[in-house]
Amino acid sequence: MPRHTSDFLACWNREGNTSGHKEKWKIVPACIWWTIWKERNQRCFENKSIPFQSLKLNRLITLYFLCNHVLPKEMEDITHFLDSLGGV
Template sequence: MNWTMPEHTSDLLSCWISRGGSKSQKRWWKLIPSCVWWSIWKERNGRCFEDRSNSIHKVKWNCIFHDGIVNFMSKPRKLKS
C-alpha cells in the first residue's frame, strides 16, 4: 500500500473513485476534489496577493462550508450527465 500523495493531479483524481450509491450521489462525490482545490487556491491567492491569511481551521471551515461542499450543494442547480 502506498501512503504518499500521487505525483500528478490526474493520478490523484484516478484514485478518487466512488463505490455504490445512486448516480446523483456519484456526481456529488466527484465534486469534492474541486471544492477542496478551490478553497486552497483562494487561500493561496489571499496570501500571495492580498496579504491576508487564515488559520488551518478556517481554511478547513471554508473548504467544507463557506465556499466549499455544503455551500455548493445548497444552491439549486441542475446537474448534467
C-alpha cells in the first residue's frame, strides 16, 4: 500500500501503462480527488452533504465527461464506458 500520494500515482501510472487507454486511465485519480474535494467544500462551507452512493455516481459521471466531453444520457453509457477501460 503506498504511503504517499506520489507513491500512489507512480503505482497508478505503472498499472495504467498496461491498458489500452493510457490517457483516460491517468484521469481517474484526479477525478476521484476532485469529487472528494467538492464534497468536502460543500460539507465545510455550505453545510450540505450527499449520500455516499451519489458521491460515487458523481465521480463516474465526472470521469465519463472528462474522457468524452459529453454528459452521459443513461447509466448504460457509463457502464459501457467503464467496461471499455477494462480495469477501472
